[in-house]
Amino acid sequence: DLITVQELAQRMAMRSTDLIRELMKQGQMVQANATLDADTAQLIVEDLGHSVKRVSESDVEEGLIDKPSADANLVPRPPVVTIMGHVDHGKTSLLDALRQTDVVAGEAGGITQHIGAYQIKGPNGDPITFLDTPGHAAFTAMRARGANVTDIVVIVVAADDGVMPQTIESINHARAAGVPIIVAINKIDKPGVDSTRVKTDLLQHEVQVESMGGEIQDIEVSALKRLNLDGLLEAIQLQAELLELKADDKRQSFGTVVEAKLDKGRGPVTTLLVQEGELQRGDIVVVGAEWGKVRALLNDQGDQVKVAGPSLPVEILGLNGVPEPGDQFAVVAHEARAREVAEYRQRKKREKANAATAGTSLEQMMAQLQDAEIKDLPIVIKGDVQGSVEAIVGALQKMSNSEVRVRILHTGVGAISESDVILAEASQAPVIGFNVRANKQARDEAQRSGTEIRYYSVIYDLIDDIKGTLTGMLDPEL
Numbered sequence: 001d002l003i004t005v006q007e008l009a010q011r012m013a014m015r016s017t018d019l020i021r022e023l024m025k026q027g028q029m030v031q032a033n034a035t036l037d038a039d040t041a042q043l044i045v046e047d048l049g050h051s052v053k054r055v056s057e058s059d060v061e062e063g064l065i066d067k068p069s070a071d072a073n074l075v076p077r078p079p080v081v082t083i084m085g086h087v088d089h090g091k092t093s094l095l096d097a098l099r100q101t102d103v104v105a106g107e108a109g110g111i112t113q114h115i116g117a118y119q120i121k122g123p124n125g126d127p128i129t130f131l132d133t134p135g136h137a138a139f140t141a142m143r144a145r146g147a148n149v150t151d152i153v154v155i156v157v158a159a160d161d162g163v164m165p166q167t168i169e170s171i172n173h174a175r176a177a178g179v180p181i182i183v184a185i186n187k188i189d190k191p192g193v194d195s196t197r198v199k200t201d202l203l204q205h206e207v208q209v210e211s212m213g214g215e216i217q218d219i220e221v222s223a224l225k226r227l228n229l230d231g232l233l234e235a236i237q238l239q240a241e242l243l244e245l246k247a248d249d250k251r252q253s254f255g256t257v258v259e260a261k262l263d264k265g266r267g268p269v270t271t272l273l274v275q276e277g278e279l280q281r282g283d284i285v286v287v288g289a290e291w292g293k294v295r296a297l298l299n300d301q302g303d304q305v306k307v308a309g310p311s312l313p314v315e316i317l318g319l320n321g322v323p324e325p326g327d328q329f330a331v332v333a334h335e336a337r338a339r340e341v342a343e344y345r346q347r348k349k350r351e352k353a354n355a356a357t358a359g360t361s362l363e364q365m366m367a368q369l370q371d372a373e374i375k376d377l378p379i380v381i382k383g384d385v386q387g388s389v390e391a392i393v394g395a396l397q398k399m400s401n402s403e404v405r406v407r408i409l410h411t412g413v414g415a416i417s418e419s420d421v422i423l424a425e426a427s428q429a430p431v432i433g434f435n436v437r438a439n440k441q442a443r444d445e446a447q448r449s450g451t452e453i454r455y456y457s458v459i460y461d462l463i464d465d466i467k468g469t470l471t472g473m474l475d476p477e478l
């Protein structure tokens, strides 16, 4: 555990310059942003006549989110669905159209608000929750933060445009997360479109849909003309049944932040997706590094509700700050506890920001993999032309053996994009660029998340480096 000089000074309520002077007396020349290990920090603190209370992660985080008890009171819960696909293939149109299939919502006057997620009743009467943040950025950003809230991914492919780069990316994102896919072939109202081409193209990416003899459900729809939307909802409900999704609605509630913003009049407004238990008005919650007492719960119709059970998205008011999408929330017993956890996390966050240089390098990954049972090296590869990408993939696959292997998360032609980095980040993988560079957003994201981007222009150099990494991953006794 490390702490910066600045941070330590703050906690002792002294100025960092005074602490630096103290450290200098002891022969340590440091700056305010230098880090001290726990033992050094303890010595200094005691020298200055303070008492030390080391707070470890396990102390503070302990029991915040209970493990399910053996006699857990499991009840079925609605599926949570994310819609992904190439730009302009109809994700937004489909989300809007599906929402309007809800008769109840329609009758209520159709006044809906965007809170980042909504729930409708499907054809069999059971509810379905949709994350109303189309595109994979939100999905992977949440996953990168350890929040796997999506149960099913619907990949939208426009019949007139076919399988495109972001279609493939979406498939890879869903696969990397281990989430089942349903393919919605959209825009079938357009004259002369041929959905067979979409299906054969998908085969090339190892997506074998049912109508091609495979197991992945494919549904033809038109978001614009509202054709076969029930068919899509039925497919989702069928998939959900197979997953046998359950939650315990009696336990202490926790879940994930979908969206959060600061509203001028209402203060921090946070959309939460409840995963376990029931969140109630008046509950005291810790949400990421923020906390508060739930003053109001609002559903996606803008109506006040008293409780929110599993898979229900609700907007809450009453937090003292704005958390981040992907943050977890948990209900705690009293305010003191909430404040303790939130303050601890704030501190962790600052420390992490200070140690911004740390991240995922091949070397660090090797260290992490030392103990892992299956040794695989996840990688994202971007190249200048399809031919070189294929050559690299072929060579890397040949290097894999029974002990170590390269796991290719995604490949593509063109500059390294922000989405490539986010995908890599979620699996703590490096991004390899062959004769391509990263764009500004990708570089910023890599910098922020500590994701490594490696550039090569000679295939042999690339292969050599990866070979070296794989060799390093082998158990010493092998």
Ligand code: GDP
Pocket (backbone or CB within 6 Å): 085, 086, 087, 088, 089, 090, 091, 092, 093, 094, 134, 186, 187, 188, 189, 190, 221, 222, 223, 224, 225
């Ligand atoms: P997104 O970028 O994936 O969210 O795509 P949008 O939902 O914004 O749709 C892109 C364009 O395709 C818009 O002009 C839509 O009106 C159009 N569009 C979406 N669905 C359909 C459809 O089923 N049929 C036709 N003809 N056009 C559609």
